[in-house]
Amino acid sequence: MADSLIRWIDEQAPTEIGGTTWGMPFPRGTVPGVESLTVTDAAGTRVPSQAWPLATWPDSSLKWAGIALPATEAPSDSYQVASDGDTTTAASQPASDGASVRVTERADALVVDTGVLEMMINRSGSTLFSSLARDGREVARDARLVSLLQDGVAEGEGTVGRQAFTGEVTAVALEQSGPVRAVVRLEGAHRPDAPDNGKREWLPFVVRFYFYANARSVRMVHSFIWDGDAEQDFLAGLGVRFTVPLEADLHDRHIRIAGADGGFLTEAVRGLTGLRRDPGAEVREAQIAGRPTPPADAWNPEVSGRLHLIPTWGDYTLSQLNADGFELRKRTAAGHGWVGISGGTRSAGFCSLSDTRGGLGVGIKDFWQSHPGQLDIRGAATGEATVTAWLYSPEAQPMDLRFYHDGLGQDTFEEQLEGLEITYEDYEPGFGNPTGIARTHELTMFAYEATPSTESLAADAASASTPALLQATPEYLHSVGVFGDWAPVDRSTPARARLEDRLDFLFDFYAGQVEQRRWYGFWNYGDVMHTYDFDRHVWRYDVGGYAWDNSELSPDLWLWYSYLRSGRADIFRFAEAMTRHTGEVDVYHLGPWKGLGSRHNVQHWGCSAKQLRISTPAYRRFYYYLTADERTGDLLTELVDSDQNFLGLDPVRKVRPDAATYRPNRGALGVGLGTDWGSLAATWLTDWERTCNPRSRDRLLGTMADIGALKYGFLTGEALYDLDKGRFDTGREQISVSHLSAVFGLVEICSELVDLVDDPEFERAWLQYCRLFLATKEEQVEAVGQPLEGIYLTQAHSRLTAYAASRLQDRDLAARAWVSFAEGGEHLNHESAFTLRKIEPPYVLLPVDEAPTVSTNDTAQFGLAVIQNLALVGDHLD
Numbered sequence: 001m002a003d004s005l006i007r008w009i010d011e012q013a014p015t016e017i018g019g020t021t022w023g024m025p026f027p028r029g030t031v032p033g034v035e036s037l038t039v040t041d042a043a044g045t046r047v048p049s050q051a052w053p054l055a056t057w058p059d060s061s062l063k064w065a066g067i068a069l070p071a072t073e074a075p076s077d078s079y080q081v082a083s084d085g086d087t088t089t090a091a092s093q094p095a096s097d098g099a100s101v102r103v104t105e106r107a108d109a110l111v112v113d114t115g116v117l118e119m120m121i122n123r124s125g126s127t128l129f130s131s132l133a134r135d136g137r138e139v140a141r142d143a144r145l146v147s148l149l150q151d152g153v154a155e156g157e158g159t160v161g162r163q164a165f166t167g168e169v170t171a172v173a174l175e176q177s178g179p180v181r182a183v184v185r186l187e188g189a190h191r192p193d194a195p196d197n198g199k200r201e202w203l204p205f206v207v208r209f210y211f212y213a214n215a216r217s218v219r220m221v222h223s224f225i226w227d228g229d230a231e232q233d234f235l236a237g238l239g240v241r242f243t244v245p246l247e248a249d250l251h252d253r254h255i256r257i258a259g260a261d262g263g264f265l266t267e268a269v270r271g272l273t274g275l276r277r278d279p280g281a282e283v284r285e286a287q288i289a290g291r292p293t294p295p296a297d298a299w300n301p302e303v304s305g306r307l308h309l310i311p312t313w314g315d316y317t318l319s320q321l322n323a324d325g326f327e328l329r330k331r332t333a334a335g336h337g338w339v340g341i342s343g344g345t346r347s348a349g350f351c352s353l354s355d356t357r358g359g360l361g362v363g364i365k366d367f368w369q370s371h372p373g374q375l376d377i378r379g380a381a382t383g384e385a386t387v388t389a390w391l392y393s394p395e396a397q398p399m400d401l402r403f404y405h406d407g408l409g410q411d412t413f414e415e416q417l418e419g420l421e422i423t424y425e426d427y428e429p430g431f432g433n434p435t436g437i438a439r440t441h442e443l444t445m446f447a448y449e450a451t452p453s454t455e456s457l458a459a460d461a462a463s464a465s466t467p468a469l470l471q472a473t474p475e476y477l478h479s480v481g482v483f484g485d486w487a488p489v490d491r492s493t494p495a496r497a498r499l500e501d502r503l504d505f506l507f508d509f510y511a512g513q514v515e516q517r518r519w520y521g522f523w524n525y526g527d528v529m530h531t532y533d534f535d536r537h538v539w540r541y542d543v544g545g546y547a548w549d550n551s552e553l554s555p556d557l558w559l560w561y562s563y564l565r566s567g568r569a570d571i572f573r574f575a576e577a578m579t580r581h582t583g584e585v586d587v588y589h590l591g592p593w594k595g596l597g598s599r600h601n602v603q604h605w606g607c608s609a610k611q612l613r614i615s616t617p618a619y620r621r622f623y624y625y626l627t628a629d630e631r632t633g634d635l636l637t638e639l640v641d642s643d644q645n646f647l648g649l650d651p652v653r654k655v656r657p658d659a660a661t662y663r664p665n666r667g668a669l670g671v672g673l674g675t676d677w678g679s680l681a682a683t684w685l686t687d688w689e690r691t692c693n694p695r696s697r698d699r700l701l702g703t704m705a706d707i708g709a710l711k712y713g714f715l716t717g718e719a720l721y722d723l724d725k726g727r728f729d730t731g732r733e734q735i736s737v738s739h740l741s742a743v744f745g746l747v748e749i750c751s752e753l754v755d756l757v758d759d760p761e762f763e764r765a766w767l768q769y770c771r772l773f774l775a776t777k778e779e780q781v782e783a784v785g786q787p788l789e790g791i792y793l794t795q796a797h798s799r800l801t802a803y804a805a806s807r808l809q810d811r812d813l814a815a816r817a818w819v820s821f822a823e824g825g826e827h828l829n830h831e832s833a834f835t836l837r838k839i840e841p842p843y844v845l846l847p848v849d850e851a852p853t854v855s856t857n858d859t860a861q862f863g864l865a866v867i868q869n870l871a872l873v874g875d876h877l878d
Helices: 281-289 412-424 454-465 475-479 494-516 555-564 570-586 621-627 630-638 642-648 675-691 694-709 746-756 760-773 777-782 794-808 811-825 854-878
Strands: 004-008 022-026 036-041 049-054 062-069 078-083 102-105 109-115 117-122 127-135 136-152 162-177 183-193 202-212 217-225 234-245 255-259 262-269 314-321 323-332 337-345 349-353 359-366 373-378 386-390 438-449 470-472 669-672 719-722 834-837 846-847
Touching: 004 022, 022 470, 022 621, 036 062, 049 621, 049 675, 078 794, 102 162, 109 183, 117 162, 117 202, 117 760, 127 438, 136 183, 136 202, 136 359, 162 202, 202 630, 217 234, 217 630, 234 359, 255 314, 255 359, 255 373, 255 454, 262 454, 281 846, 349 386, 349 438, 349 454, 359 386, 359 454, 438 454, 438 570, 454 854, 475 555, 494 555, 494 570, 494 854, 555 570, 555 854, 570 621, 570 630, 621 630, 630 675, 642 669, 642 675, 669 675, 675 694, 675 746, 694 719, 694 760, 746 760, 746 794, 760 777, 760 794, 794 811, 794 854, 811 854
Parallel strands: none
Antiparallel strands: 004 078, 004 470, 022 062, 036 078, 049 062, 102 109, 109 117, 117 127, 127 136, 136 162, 136 234, 162 183, 183 202, 202 217, 217 438, 234 386, 255 262, 255 349, 314 323, 314 373, 323 337, 349 359, 359 438, 373 386, 669 719, 834 846
């Protein structure tokens, strides 16, 4: 295997890392397993690493591996990963100084030691960890999840009540045990604090702790599922609380809270600056720097004799209730009034509490983007203070997840289809239910041996909010042959450069819209809107299916392919946020719709179309493979048996011609060969690669063979699926084509499958579909005896023609692909697209041309068409 360059995604090496993990692919048949992998730095020196398999090729060779490096104060500018062919050399190498992550498993707890910090995790109970120590000194204890349940929303003069809950851990699993990286997974749910509140549980959660050799920090990934009743349960607070023991004098206890743009509040519990009498420059300078102050008998006695008269400030709060403003305040203790400190725009979401013997720092990734958030320090003047990182601020309006209208009398399918005609909303009573949606947050905890300098804290805050990440170059990823048809950015000709400019413009446009339109918030961050309203100069946030996009027509794929081609950090983080959102919020993780996603709507969960095309792994597998993220792996695992969903919910129940008589059963389920099978194929392929599961392999290969055996292949539209056998009935003879079949990942998955699996009949069926979709009516009649109906999205489907042209080496088809691309772009002028014109605040989105619509659907499919056409038939364009 050729050596491969691994570089920092932000192009410059960080000054320090607390450990890092990334995903790495390898060419088919070249690497037998992770045992032979080695990592070297830019100087060619071998560095400690840990590797584990993420996926294998059909020949059982290694396809993807997760690779981890330990914490270091001197990371290399780049790294190389190679297979040395010596399978006796372990891929998992501890640090050369002998430091490594060590896990001690006890009957009641796990103890994880990085060489710098040690955490004790009880196997059950109300704490996430019972102790966190730095160099033997405890800096935090009794970490726990907390939540507040409110029983209503105050309207007028009404009153509401709140109940406090604490997360109860019920299961602990050691997923990785080192030597470079250890991962501990905790599961549980929230239970009421007060015994008279009954035995109700809610908000099931999964927490993972990530440990690296030599690290002074621990990464925490927290995911929870909403399982409340939206009509009567209102989340009024959700957070992680830590107890921080303090022993030093009050003037040697330090609070640090990050504001905006790297600024910090730097205060002591008992301040010695600004007093009427000066304690002395050395005293003041030491306190401001966070160093131990000189002994009190060396101070100005006019100050040291009056310390008891200086107020001690034990409580601090930073609240970020929206994307544009935070407030800082403090008080001496509970029962006394708050004093305002200052405010600002966007806090980094980091705070620390420490004294001369050490302390704790906590940072929340995407803090202001996922508002409302809050950071609380309480009791800093006592021996046991608390730090609470609120993921949902108790000072915000309680979370109200009720459906946004009363149904408007749409009680029948006929009435609902009428509603679809006017607001594009697929409403159905009871389907706008959020029960089962989820949310993931990432936090980093830092164990300090003393109060750090402000510069060091600023670096920690930055690393928590924007973790350093290693990635393979686009050129290497392309050379391996993963993810189908794409190629690195190429501006070698004027025509290519123009298209690359359009791709850059469209991404920058959407990144700008996220900021301009404030597409932020607890449930919203990561998504974009569906369609623009030129009359009001807003996106159609309140019009049915035109509001939140929820992966409609694959913006996720557009972003990930854009990242693969460019390696741009800003595109990666945009795609990362979308993957976190669409995989968690837009998909059900428990209940009758588990494994299904919700179509676009005013509320992410509002549409009655609960379908696999939204939950499909085709959108999540990029992030999983590129980062080895275990939470995304959980989401992929949830979908393994998603074909079972067709028994409980027919995705085309409202438009099925035989809806009155159709009764799904295990032996005759109507499954579409477009969005449905494409999603199932992505599920089975991903699971087969990840786990070698024979069920997934057999269902994937079996249904591929069945599609190839159908008289009209993919043009059949729908086939009867035997759930127990995992096979299609190949006797159906019909032609039914939908413009939506291929625009939810089917194109990309089929391209991979054709290269991955030797099935000539499946390839023939796919090539037939690609060749005929945009063919002339005469060509369609000649091939299958009738013209195809339902041919829309010409520009999007030009990549089908391009695929057929590439596989068949047909120059005429290649020319047709580019003609179709241009003809189908009347709704999205790829020469000028859109521009932002600054009229007056708020800035108004205006088209350069007279395009009738601005649609994320069109943008995503335009982007995918450009990317795949360039890869497949770009030479013809030249």
